[in-house]
Amino acid sequence: MQTRIRIAAIVIAAATSALGCSAQADQTTDKIKSALQSRLGIDASDIKGITKAQMPGLYEINLGTQLIYSDANGDYVLNGELIDTKAHRNLTEARLNEINKVDFAKLPFANAVKVVKGNGSRKMAVFSDPNCPYCHQLESTLKSIDNVTVYTFLYPVLSPDSTAKAKQIWCSTDRAKAWESWMVDRKAPTAAGTCDTAAIDSNLALGQKMNVTGTPTVILADGTRLPGAVSGDRLEKALSSAH
Structure with a gap:
């Protein structure tokens, strides 16, 4: 006792x-x-x-x-x-x-512009504004990156024109081609932008919830974020380690 x-x-x-x-x-x-x-x-x-x-x-x-x-x-x-x-x-x-780690698998990929390079085995997501100069720079960098699937969440936060271009790209018959043509070659999208663009509103709400305060914001498959227009060497290394 x-x-x-x-x-x-x-x-x-x-x-x-x-x-x-x-x-x-x-x-x-x-x-x-x-x-x-x-x-x-x-x-x-x-x-x-x-x-x-x-x-x-x-x-x-x-x-x-x-x-x-x-x-x-x-x-x-x-x-x-x-x-x-x-x-x-x-x-x-x-x-x-x-x-700020993200559960990559839970991202709403249906709301993103999907671009597959090579075998597409490595994965990354990007929150990007069509008029963001650093986003254009990142897209140029991505031209030299192979074997990756890029999910671009249109995130027009800079201006009304960003919203207009994002809607035009989303409403294009080939979204991936329209996105790359504008971001890399500066060929403006020609679609009317009058289709269902609820995905863009969802992206804006998601980005705010995830504290995405700047573009571009890269998210790797392991949930790690890379803010800004990262260099090709750094991105290649990060993709390989997150794969």
Whole structure:
């Protein structure tokens, strides 16, 4: 009986300690969140989460597409990349990749323009605006990439003309040809753009949900994101490792 009482007391003490740690963590994150809101004007909805960073005494604030760091009181904020000098590893980049990882298989591919190069064995998706210069640059880079299937989600966010061109491309008889002709050869699409373009609205909603704030945004088969017009060498290497 004595032993049972002691075990019960230990279990209760451990549970109380855990609750205390949790409460303390909540108080700290609430304090940081309050300080960021009142002092920096950051909206509460923009703060996706606050956790301890890998550097002691530092807290990581997840703003969706960006990470910033704070002390436990929210008195000091660091806006930059956290580097592990021993491992030569960019901890900020690694965490952003982890946070923003996408379940590739669940993407609505029926809403994308599909282009198959070579055997198409490697897969990638791109959120792209027809008038984005970096998207044009990426399409030129893709000309030298073989054995890949590219799913382009038309994501017209730059201007009304972007929306008009996206609709024309989507309504073309051969969407892949219309897309490549415009993006690579600058041959404007000729379709009327009056077909059912609900897919484009769905892409815009999906991109906002996934925090796609810039074009182009590349998503690899393993769910990793590559923002911007990545170089051919980097893209080739990333496709091979994600395959």
